[in-house]
Structures are given as structure tokens and as C-alpha cells.
Amino acid sequence: MMEDKTKILRTLGLTNGEIIVYISLLHKGAKTASQLSKETNLNRSNLYRILERLIDKKLVFSSIIEKIRYFSVTRPERINELFNKKISSLKEKQKEVQNFVKEADKISEIETPHSEFAVEVHEGINEIKEVLGNVLNLKRGEIIYAIGKEGVLSEYPGIKYWIDTLFKKRIEKKIKFLAVYNLHNKARKAKSKNTEVRYANLSEIGDIEITFYKSTLLIYVMTKEKPRVIFIKSKEIVMAMLSYFKFLWSKAKEM
Secondary structure (H helix, E strand, O other): OHHHHHHHHHHOOOOHHHHHHHHHHHHHOOEOHHHHHHHHOOOHHHHHHHHHHHHHOOOEEEEEEOOEEEEEEOOOHHHHHHHHHHHHHHHHHHHHHHHHHHHHHHHHHHHOOOOOOEEEEEEOHHHHHHHHHHHHHOOOOOEEEEEEOOOOOOOOOOOHHHHHHHHHHHHHOOOEEEEEEEOOOOOOOOOOOOEEEEEEOOHHHOOOEEEEEOOEEEEEEOOOOOOEEEEEEOHHHHHHHHHHHHHHHHHOEOO
């Protein structure tokens, strides 16, 4: 139980010393600095600095009783307020990070040589979500292309709801999706906006799906043992895949 409290307080940004003092006051009530020093084994000068920081965070307050200064914890709801403040701060940081990534992308597009090439292999559902989620950085009217077996991603256990949500966000942002899938018994006409699907005999591709856009190509190999996505960054490969896609698109049929 004590371990859980320590973890929570550390998550909120409290130092080890602040946690020790706060928990001592929480469990044993108001204390003088002298009493706290003996109980926590913290020297007085260090203890006062810790108390001042806890007061600044509004987790502790002091009161004078008969000319003696006592320290007590504030109402417990203050922890929740501190947590909400932490979330707000993280959201602001998230915006800063997203802006930084966008700026970095722009710079890399300008300064990176045309022959830029990178390959990464990501394993597990969480990493696949992180890699695929980048499609939402595309602008209105830009296109995501797909080739392969339909449902490789959307029918994989534990990811269907997330894929459906991503799909809806893509439509809201008016990012287009064009796919040529292997013809199968359940093939159907796409009803969603900004989405077109055609079908062809692609049985030789097997149980994989390939998606690509701009200079990024993703190959999904969703085995039960270890789902993977192979990330390739190469304008040359994407351009070659786009030529292949256009050939398939001209031969494929709508349902």
C-alpha cells in the first residue's frame, strides 16, 4: 500500500524527500519541524527546503499554535488537482512535440538527399499503432494507397476498434484511401467517403498488406505469434510501388 502511494506521488513529480515528508504528515498528522526531522532522519536545513517546496505545491500548510509552528497536509483533493495540472502540462508538451516533429519533417524534406533510405522493423500491437497513426499527419486531399489482403489489420484481434477509430479520423480529415485488394467472397463496394476499393487476383502476395504514402511504405505481417510492421522510408521505392499500384488499379474491378 505504501509502495503504491510512493509511485503515485513520484508520478506527480515529487522528489524522494518530498514523498517521505508528505507521507509522514499524512499518516501521523501535524508535526513540528523538530518532530519531522527525527521521524524522517532528514537534517533541519534540508527538511525546511522540502517543506517550502511542498507548501509551494499546496500539498502542505503551516499553522502557529501557542507560538510553535506545525506542518500539516492540505485536503487530499489537492493531489487530484496536481494530477490534472500535470495532465495539462503534458498536453502542452505534446503540442510542442507535435510542432517540433512537423518542423523537423519540413526541414528533412528540404535538406535530406533524394536517395534517403531507412528500414525499421516494429513488433507488437502498440508499435504498429504508433507507426500507422502517423497517417493522420497527412493533409486534406493527400492519398494513402494499399495493396494486398483485405482485413489483415482490421480483423486482427485487439486492434479492430482502434483501426475503425483511425479510419473515421482519416475520413474527417478528408485524407483519401485507395486500395487494390485480393478478390475474395466477401468483397464489397466501399461506402465511406474519400475511400475507393477495387479487387484483383493478388493471391501471390499472401497474407500481408502494404500501405504507402509520400515517402513511406509499410508492410504488415500480422502473425499470431508476433505481429510486425516493416517501415521503409524511400521516395524511390514508393514511386515504384505507385507505378505498380496504377497498373493494378487499371486492371482491378469495382464491386
